[in-house]
Amino acid sequence: MPAGNTQFSIAVHLLAGLGYLAGQEITSGELAASINTSPSFVRRVLSKLSKAGLVRATPGKAGACSLGRRANDISLLEIYKAVGASQIFSIHAYPVQKTCPVSCSIKSSLGKILDKIEKTLEKDLAKISLAEVIADIKRK
Amino acid sequence: MPAGNTQFSIAVHLLAGLGYLAGQEITSGELAASINTSPSFVRRVLSKLSKAGLVRATPGKAGACSLGRRANDISLLEIYKAVGASQIFSIHAYPVQKTCPVSCSIKSSLGKILDKIEKTLEKDLAKISLAEVIADIKRK
């Protein structure tokens, strides 16, 4: 269980599970058991998804979770953003050395390039819907 | 400072510096001063770049570093790989819950998709050369 964007893959897992049930409700405890982790952690991720509207959760006794929207209308990008995945590229934050032209402009020059690449990646993520993931799971 | 692919941006910074000098040699100590960090750290990154052939370093007294290849022939992807940047997406490694179909196939289903996206990103990185970064720096 290393570093990285594990939360993103967990979120997809959770949502795929919810989508698999096609509207049927399920509790965070059951989901946690399915993923093999603690209910607390699942709830924390679910909470983010809930705020993003991807999950509909009803509190109180007999509360439960279900997909907040049709799986067709949920893109991987939305999931990615919902869990607040960190930036792919991060630029070092050393203080600028004024006498060095590279030091002075590397941040803006490289940043511009990386932003564009990140945008492309987001566009790719936006193209893929949760429904595709679920379909692939059902295929097996 | 925090986590992330800082080494990648540092590597680009170093290489841009070397490219900016157009063949002129420079020591790791001077580079470190320019980046505002310790020579040790710079050397560790330089060492990786050197092994990848992106930097030519001569050891011994009066040793120094220079660009190993023309900036035009160095892509950001090479730099990215040279510093051994971690995978962008990582999938959670919980044990599979055999009774859950989602748990059983999420890893392969999602993995397939993310691999494809990562490939696209690499293709984008491959398109950009160090020379472009340097040109942008000189423009200012």
Next chain:
DNA sequence: TATAATGTTACTGTTAAAGTAACAATATGC
């Protein structure tokens, strides 16, 4: 009102990476 769920917060442990220092290897020049 008891209960069972979500939602939130705070705490702990673990891990990866930054940062540092020390040392080995190497070549130069006297």
Next chain:
DNA sequence: GCATATTGTTACTTTAACAGTAACATTATA
């Protein structure tokens, strides 16, 4: 040859993000 200044490597320390956990607040149901 020997002192020296560099690269190259290794080991250690520190730091920060995140997984993981537990406890508690909130909410609605019966």
